[in-house]
Amino acid sequence: MDDDQPTPQQTAGPFFQxxxxxxxxxxxxxxxxxxxxxxxxxxxxxxRAVSGALLDFWHANDAGEYDVExxxxxxxxFADREGRYRLETIVPGLYPGRTRHFHVKVQPPNGPILTTQLYFPGERRNARDFLFDxxxxxxxxDQGEQKAARFNFVLAFK
Incomplete structure (x- = not known):
């Protein structure tokens, strides 16, 4: 993705809390x-780095289930002064009808909310997922027994 093109919007899905x-x-x-x-x-x-941006993450567990309670x-x-964030979690399981994904809402201070989803490369279900982008x-x-992932969000705001 070009670093100056805004990150595409996607649905929050039914499980945002x-x-x-x-x-x-x-x-x-x-x-x-x-x-x-x-x-x-x-x-x-x-x-430009978006210092203090709010990032709200949620995803399914390794069995593909969301905690709704x-x-x-x-x-x-919140992103640091350089716009950096770091999240430790697990690779989500397969939710019925979907490929593996993270949900995220990103909001610059006093700005509009970007709601989107992040996807894993090489997943067989990517090609059949109706929301995949x-x-x-x-x-x-891969880093030993764990994985590392990277994604930069680009926000369009005034």
Whole structure:
């Protein structure tokens, strides 16, 4: 994706819950699955860091199920002065009819909310997923027993 093109919008889906806890790690006792660390930056279309941008993440567990009663595998954080963020979590399982994905809402301070989804490269279900957008593919790598992923969000705002 070009660094000056805004990140595409996508649906929040049926499982968004407001008021998630502030945290940079969604790992907690009872969470199983392959660990992954997602990093990146929040930038403007002018390639400037968006300091203090809110990032709210949620996704399915390793069995493809969403927590709809609490905040397991849900959390928000704020980008640092350089627009950087870092999230520790697990690779989500396969939700019926969908490919693996993370949901995220990104909002610059006092700006509009971008709601989108991030996808994993090389997934067989990508080609059949009705929402899949290759512009939302993360860059991923294996790092021993865990994975690393990277994605930069580009926000269009005044």
């Amino acid at each position: 407001p008021h998630s806890p502030q945290r940079a790690s969604l790992l907690e006792p009872g969470i199983n699955g392959t660990k992954i660390v997602l990093t990146g930056r929040v930038l403007s279309t002018e390639c 609490g905040f397991r595998l849900r959390g928000h954080q 290759r512009r939302l593919l993360m860059t991923t790598a």
